[in-house]
Amino acid sequence: MATLVQSGLPVGAVFVLQDNLFLVDRGGRQHGLLVRTGTIPETGVLSLGGLRDSNYALLFRPLHLVNQSRLSIDVGDRSTFRRRLEHVVPPPVILLSAVADGLDVELAWTHPADGFAGHRVVAQAQAAGSPVWRDVAETRDLQARRLVVTGLLGGTSYAFRVRQETVEGRYRGYSRSLVATTGEDERDNAANLQWGGSFEERVW
Helix, strand or coil: CEEEEECCCCCCCEEEEEEEEEEEEECCEEEEEEEEEEECCCCCCEEEEEECCEEEEEEEECHHHCCCCEEEEEECCHHHHHHHHCCCCCCCCEEEEEEEECCEEEEEEECCCCCCCCCEEEEEEEECCCCCCEEEEEECCCCCCEEEECCCCCCCEEEEEEEEECCCCCCCCCCCCEEEECCCCCCCHHHHCCCCCCHHHHCC
């Protein structure tokens, strides 16, 4: 068993400790299993023993007492539980923006307050007038909160959405979709298309 020690916490705030490796369903949403709750002591130091090796979410109430309402804390043998955490299906991310810069589009997202990072984040795009969604970019950097989609057609509107997956490719859902329109391509269209096949296929 392991011990969590965290200092510099808001004195008097109520804390809730959740285990991110054990998810429970509450009202149609999955949350980490409730492990401990209590009040931060006058020292501002929280010491909790008897915990299993895992990744924990430490949440605080009331929110006006704290600058950061949620902390993600690794306790114990990180290599062991991180391998297990990769197999826990993470919640959908929150897509914040899709901003075009010429032929590229930068996507920015965040994780829900009760969520955690999966194994990778995958971006999909859907060209205007097409029913097809295609994977267009991905990142396996768990600290990343943005990525740039390249190789798009000029002067075209695209809807974008993102999902985060486990190592097996399982996911719980997509973010909302946002639309961005690429700038006009001054080069010949044939030099810009990267999707293969006919022109009709490449614009989806």
